[in-house]
Amino acid sequence: MSEKPEHFIVDGKRLDGRRVDELRPIKIEIGVLGRADGSCYLEWGNNKVLAAVYGPRELHPRHRQKMTRSVVQFRYNMASFSVDERTRPGPSRRSIEISKVSREAFEPVVFTKFFPKTAIDVFVEILQAGAGTRTAGINAASLALADAGIPMRGLVSACAVGKVDGEIVLDLMKEEDNYGEADLPVAMTAGRQITLLQMDGHLTTEEFYRALELAKTGCDQVYELQRQALIEKYSKEYTTEIEDEDPAPAGEPEGDADE
Ligand code: CDP
Numbered sequence: 001m002s003e004k005p006e007h008f009i010v011d012g013k014r015l016d017g018r019r020v021d022e023l024r025p026i027k028i029e030i031g032v033l034g035r036a037d038g039s040c041y042l043e044w045g046n047n048k049v050l051a052a053v054y055g056p057r058e059l060h061p062r063h064r065q066k067m068t069r070s071v072v073q074f075r076y077n078m079a080s081f082s083v084d085e086r087t088r089p090g091p092s093r094r095s096i097e098i099s100k101v102s103r104e105a106f107e108p109v110v111f112t113k114f115f116p117k118t119a120i121d122v123f124v125e126i127l128q129a130g131a132g133t134r135t136a137g138i139n140a141a142s143l144a145l146a147d148a149g150i151p152m153r154g155l156v157s158a159c160a161v162g163k164v165d166g167e168i169v170l171d172l173m174k175e176e177d178n179y180g181e182a183d184l185p186v187a188m189t190a191g192r193q194i195t196l197l198q199m200d201g202h203l204t205t206e207e208f209y210r211a212l213e214l215a216k217t218g219c220d221q222v223y224e225l226q227r228q229a230l231i232e233k234y235s236k237e238y239t240t241e242i243e244d245e246d247p248a249p250a251g252e253p254e255g256d257a258d259e
Contacts, residue, residue, distance in 0.1 A: 023159065028042050028225060036054060039147060042136055045173060047128060048126075049136045050140070052123045052125075054148075056115035056150070057119060067116055072110055076098040076124045079125060101196055102122075102134060103122075105138055106141070106156060108153070109153045109189060109195070110150060131172050131178075134158075135160050155189070156187050158219065159185075161211045162176060162181070162201070169214075170214050180201065182201030182202055184199045184208075184215065188219050
């Protein structure tokens with residue numbers, strides 16, 4: 001693990017040169033897995049995350065089926081090689097907790113009532129971890145769900161805020177996450193309905209509300225990047241589909257000859 005830095009903010013700049021209200025760079029690619037119904041690869045700072053969605057599909061074992069709705073299942077998994085100190089493969093207390101809160105982050109937005117007796121399975125694989133993997137996983141899962149065509153009220157966008165050197169900062173990097181005074185991951189809908197809110201560390205009430213406001217601006221920026229990625233993917237696909245259509249044979253009128 002890296003050493004605790006003496007200062008996190010020098011001359012208004014953080015260790016990686018960002019302002020206190022600046023996100024790390026985000027790169028998004030949608031539809032990267034051929035066998036999944038929806039998928040997304042997302043890089044955020046040093047995080048590299050893959051999300052895959054399968055379903056709606058019949059839920060097994062059948063006694064877990066809900067007669068009036070679909071069951072959303074979420075598995076967050078950290079690859080052993082994703083961190084400096086190799087993690088044990090398989091579920092841990094941490095991954096079970098993150099899977100639970102991530103699933104709950106989508107509960108208010110997915111129209112589960114459309115698909116009784118089914119499961120909608122979301123898998124998030126952390127390939128490289130660098131602070132904020134749960135929020136990165138939620139952002140990727142949100143796009144994978146959209147890519148799978150799962151009806152939703154809207155996208156869910158997430159980011160963390162925290163406190164270092166007594167200042168509230170947006171989108172913690174590794175050192176800030178490990179040695180900072182507070183870490184507050186937040187997920188919300190485009191309408192700013194909060195669907196995940198956790199906190200580690202200490203904040204005064206005033207700092208908490210200030211941090212929450214900063215998180216909202218961060219989620220708005222993430223939402224815009226998610227929206228752009230979807231537009232880019234689907235406008236490209238739509239254009240290709242039109243180009244692929246066979247042109248009418250030369251000299252023949254378009255439409256049905258019997259008309
Ligand atoms: O990743 P996130 O911030 O959502 O969750 P965390 O539990 O606060 O973990 C913070 C960071 O610690 C992760 O992003 C990883 O970079 C690192 N970590 C690690 O190195 N080894 C672990 N077993 C778990 C986390």
